[in-house]
Amino acid sequence: xxxxxxxxxxxxxxxxxxxxxxxxxxxVLEQRPxxxxxxxxxxxxxxxxxxxxxxxxxxxxxxxxxxxxxFHVMDGSTGELVTSVALPGCRRRSCPAHATAHRLDVYxxxxxxxWDVGSxxxxxxxxxxxxxxxxxxxxxxxxxxxxxxxxxxxxxDGARSIAPRDSEWAGDVSEGEVAVYRxxxxxxxxxxxxxxxxxxxxxxxGWHVSHYPLPDYGYLxxxxxxxxxxxxxxxxxxLDLEQVLAAFPEIGYAARNVLTMGEYWRAxxxxxxxxxxxxxxxxxxxVADTAHPARLLEASGVHHALxxxxxxxxxxxxxxxxxxxxxxxHARRSEQVRQVHAEIRSGHRHCxxxxxxxxxxxxxxxxxxxNCPKPLLTSGLRS
Numbered sequence: 001x002x003x004x005x006x007x008x009x010x011x012x013x014x015x016x017x018x019x020x021x022x023x024x025x026x027x028v029l030e031q032r033p034x035x036x037x038x039x040x041x042x043x044x045x046x047x048x049x050x051x052x053x054x055x056x057x058x059x060x061x062x063x064x065x066x067x068x069x070x071f072h073v074m075d076g077s078t079g080e081l082v083t084s085v086a087l088p089g090c091r092r093r094s095c096p097a098h099a100t101a102h103r104l105d106v107y108x109x110x111x112x113x114x115w116d117v118g119s120x121x122x123x124x125x126x127x128x129x130x131x132x133x134x135x136x137x138x139x140x141x142x143x144x145x146x147x148x149x150x151x152x153x154x155x156x157d158g159a160r161s162i163a164p165r166d167s168e169w170a171g172d173v174s175e176g177e178v179a180v181y182r183x184x185x186x187x188x189x190x191x192x193x194x195x196x197x198x199x200x201x202x203x204x205x206g207w208h209v210s211h212y213p214l215p216d217y218g219y220l221x222x223x224x225x226x227x228x229x230x231x232x233x234x235x236x237x238x239l240d241l242e243q244v245l246a247a248f249p250e251i252g253y254a255a256r257n258v259l260t261m262g263e264y265w266r267a268x269x270x271x272x273x274x275x276x277x278x279x280x281x282x283x284x285x286x287v288a289d290t291a292h293p294a295r296l297l298e299a300s301g302v303h304h305a306l307x308x309x310x311x312x313x314x315x316x317x318x319x320x321x322x323x324x325x326x327x328x329x330h331a332r333r334s335e336q337v338r339q340v341h342a343e344i345r346s347g348h349r350h351c352x353x354x355x356x357x358x359x360x361x362x363x364x365x366x367x368x369x370x371n372c373p374k375p376l377l378t379s380g381l382r383s
Contacts, residue, residue, distance in 0.1 A: 001322065002027070004140055004150040006128040007158025008035050010103065011288035011305030013110040015154050017055050018313030020117035027148060028120065029140065031127030031158060037107035040182055041214045041221030042302050043068070043199060044106075046088075046096035051306035052106075060109035065099035066215040069197045076204030079254030100199070100212045100221065106302060128159055131284070138283045152283045152322045154312070157305070163286060177269045179229035181244050183222050183262035187213065190220040190261050202255035207248055209255050222262050224248060234267040241265070279333050280326035285312065308333060 001024045005012045008030030016026045044052075044065060052058035073082040087098040114120045127143040131153055138153045155163050190211075199212040211222045226247055244265050245256070270289075279286055287308035289301060315329040 001025070001152060001317070002150040003152045003154060004029060004138070004148055005154045005156055006131075006140060006162070007156030008032070008122070008124075009157040009288070009305075010037065010107050010110060010302055011309065012154075012156035012158060013107065013114055014055055014306055014309035015156060015287055015312055016120045016122075017057075017110060017113045017117060018309045019154075020114070020120040021056070022313055022317070024119060026117075026120045027150065028114070028122050029126040029128050029142070029148065030122065030124050031143070033124050035111055035122060035124065037103045040103055041184060041212065041219070042101055042103055042106065043212065044097070044099045044101060045303070046098070048303050048306060049097055049099075051303075051310050052109075054310050055110070055113065055306070057109035057113050060112075061101065061106055062097070062099070064105035064109075064215060065097075065101040066213060066217070067197060068098040068100060068199050068212065070199075071098075072198055072200040074200060074202045074254070075252070076202040076207070076209065076255045077250075077252040079252055082203070098199075100214055102214055103302070105215065128162055130162055133282050133284065152285065152326065154285050154287055157288045157301075160289065164281070164284070177229040177233070177271055179226040179231070179234060179247065179267060179269050181224040181226075181239065181247065181265050181267045183265045184214070184219045185222065185261045185263075187217055187220055202252070202258065204248075204251060204255070207251070209248075209251070209258055211258060220261070222258060224259060229269050234269045237267050239265045239267050279308070279330040283322050283326070285326045285329060287312065307336065311336070 003019055003024050003026050005015050005019075005026060005028045008028050012028055012030070013035075016028050020026045044061070049058050049062065052061050068087055071085045071087055073084075074080065075082050088096045114122060125144070126146075126148075128140050129143050130141040132139050132141075137149050137151060139147050139149045140153060141147055197213065200210065202209040206227045207225060208227075209222070209224045211220055213219070214221055224244060224247070231247075241260060241263055244259060244262070244267075245251075248256075248259070251259070288305035311332050312329050315325055315332055317325040320328070
């Protein structure tokens with residue numbers, strides 16, 4: 001099959017690798033003049049590395065990552081340490097690992113993998129502005145007037161503007177919005193922050209602040225999340241420190257000091273949903289944020305992108321045609337997400353009965369979350 005992938009983000013490249021290695025001819029349409037990625041940080045957990053291994057780039061990402069040994073939870077109001085969780089990890093493929101990395105540390109190995117797969121074509125200056133499904137094909141319209149035709153179209157992160165929004169695809173109801181504010185600061189400016197190989201989360205009522213070191217300990221990645229955002233929608237907006245602090249008026253002194261390390265911030269809003277929209281319809285399929293908004297976790301966008309890409313590559317293409325293949329992909333991902341939601345809800349019930357709160361929202365998948373830790377001093381942790 002000839003498969004078009006709109007968007008050369010991590011999700012787009014991962015999709016191209018997964019499908020190209022299955023023998024499909026893949027054309028990646030990237031709107032920018034070069035294939036590159038921004039410098040924000042991501043957290044990687046054991047399941048993420050399993051997915052990277054399936055795509056053939058796990059070892060390359062391990063070599064570029066910083067292994068994380070501990071996860072600390074702090075009371076965002078009092079500044080007290082609530083609990084610390086030791087995280088298993090090593091660089092060998094057989095070991096589970098928790099790590100941090102720059103997005104580029106994940107992106108570049110995927111880009112190199114695309115170059116190594118002869119059936120993957122990378123096209124720059126190709127911004128998709130629309131598409132049309134025909135009987136046996138789909139045609140993508142580009143901003144410069146050109147068109148590209150294939151047997152199927154995969155809409156990745158870079159194609160949010162043309163992702164379907166009609167009732168056929170919207171399988172759920174929005175439960176409000178979450179606002180995420182992010183920055184990266186030089187480690188020498190991170191006065192008073194934990195700088196060992198640990199990820200830290202300051203938890204308040206309706207918000208949390210997280211930070212972790214990036215590879216070589218040169219930078220500290222900081223994010224602040226407002227669980228119920230009521231202001232204007234944010235699409236990578238550039239903000240100064242005062243604007244960020246204004247979004248967290250009740251934040252405790254110690255957690256506020258973490259935020260004051262960052263001078264230049266960017267912010268995004270994402271919809272909070274219990275269920276995911278449809279992954280595929282006809283000859284069109286969605287991956288990563290076009291299918292399901294990122295959760296509160298910093299790494300979730302990358303993790304979902306890899307899950308979707310691997311599922312597309314593993315879905316059955318024998319004798320069922322394009323529509324059957326994408327229907328199998330939809331069924332596969334729907335079941336996977338259903339199981340994850342069931343496990344998270346089960347974990348919440350178990351911990352609530354024990355008088356505590358689960359830490360699962362701060363890990364990429366419930367199987368990596370510890371069993372009920374010491375009860376949190378605040379009630380702001382939400383799934």
